Amino acid sequence: MTEIDAGHDDAERARAALHALREEVGKAVVGQEQAVSGLVVALLAQGHVLLEGVPGTAKTLLVRTLAAALEVTTTRVQFTPDLMPGDVTGSMVYDAGRGDFTFRPGPVFTNLLLADEINRTPPKTQSSLLEAMEERQVTVDGTTHALPAPFLVAATQNPVEYEGTYPLPEAQLDRFLMKVTVPLPPREDEMQVVSRHAAGFDPRDLAAAGVRAVATPADLAAGTAAVGRVQVSPEVVGYVVDLARATRTSPSLQLGVSPRGATALMRTARAWAWLSGRDYVTPDDVKALAHATLAHRVALRPEAELEGVSTTSVLESVLASVPVPR
Structure with a gap:
């Protein structure tokens, strides 16, 4: 088998796995196929996503389920007015045992970072994500630390609240590859959501909902390489x-x-x-x-x-x- 044939087979397996990934997310998230597809497209294109929707439309559950089905790590950061840049990127802390300062990585060192309500934190903290999003690295105290691959920021914002928020400037909005709207579900989907919860569905226990890893970072890498062709x-x-x-x-x-x-x-x-x-x-x-x-x-x-x-x-x-x- 030639390298071209092997690459083609890898790409076909990756495509099948990513289609299965979209179906797997449906075990926990009803509807929202457009949002799921948007996140998969962003992962393949190595970009970031801004998720916009009112509270309670399963934005957090969507990202957590995607991470579980893709077998990657995920971290959630609740952005608040008092959040500091170091709370996101990490900071230098004093190690008494070594008698020196060492770097303690922040929650940005993950595969899928859920930046919840990113417009609730001041611009100084918002901008702390810019280097991570663009360069896939974090620089602290003059030292550069590489982020793991794959790396995607899924930031959420509430479109109906303006009090106590700091709208993202155009330059930072431009860093997001896509903006995906997470709408309120139609009546049939909402009935299915309520019925699932009545039957005992726990959004904190994805394994009990039957969500399992159906794709891997290797599938994603093969898909990204195929997209480049x-x-x-x-x-x-x-x-x-x-x-x-x-x-x-x-x-x-x-x-x-x-x-x-x-x-x-x-x-x-x-x-x-x-x-x-x-x-x-x-x-x-x-x-x-x-x-x-x-x-x-x-x-x-x-x-x-x-x-x-x-x-x-x-x-x-x-x-x-x-x-x-x-």
């Missing part, structure tokens, strides 16, 4: 660039998508194409990921907000106005 035609590249440029000239937006946003859309579209069983990207792949990848990278003009315009409607207009390559 997904072909992108010049026409599709032009389509992505034209979408990004169209946001910059939209009369409703004061901030359009940056080149980093365009490359992010290409990364997520490639991951989605591979998950869908293809080794090439189509314009439909780009459209499917456009909202999740671009919505948090644009800013409405104040007058547009007063008129009730939403970023969703603006992106819909952009997608409708840019010619789709044949």
Whole structure:
């Protein structure tokens, strides 16, 4: 068997495992297939996710279940106004036995970091995650410490509360590969949630719910390598660039998508194409990921907000106005 054949077999096994992963999460989280798919795409594209939804929509349970089904470590940090940067990244502590200061790693040293209510902590602490998210490392007292692989930050924020919050600045929002909305479930799903709890479901005991590891970090690494081999035609590249440029000239937006946003859309579209069983990207792949990848990278003009315009409607207009390559 050649190396190419072996790589192909690894990629097929990885794809099957990641499809099983999405089904496994469903044992604990009812519905929310879009959010689960978003997290898997982000893992494959080696990016981070901003989860937005009202309290009680299983955002924390979603990340914990994903980590259990993927056989990786996870840590949850509740962001509060008094949280310090060292509480996230780690700090130097005095070791009496050695008579010297040693580094004590913080909760960021994990595979899946759940940054709960990230907009409740001041900008100084929010920014402590920037190096970890971009460079996959933490620098403390002049020494750099590498983070484990894979590494994903899933940050949550509540869209309905503004008092006592510190909205993420545009520069930090741009570091998140995707923004995934976790909606309230439809009636049928909510009935299933309540019925599960009535039957004794304990969200703190995932093993009792039947959740088991169906994929491994090796599967994820094989999937990421396969995503890197997904072909992108010049026409599709032009389509992505034209979408990004169209946001910059939209009369409703004061901030359009940056080149980093365009490359992010290409990364997520490639991951989605591979998950869908293809080794090439189509314009439909780009459209499917456009909202999740671009919505948090644009800013409405104040007058547009007063008129009730939403970023969703603006992106819909952009997608409708840019010619789709044949």
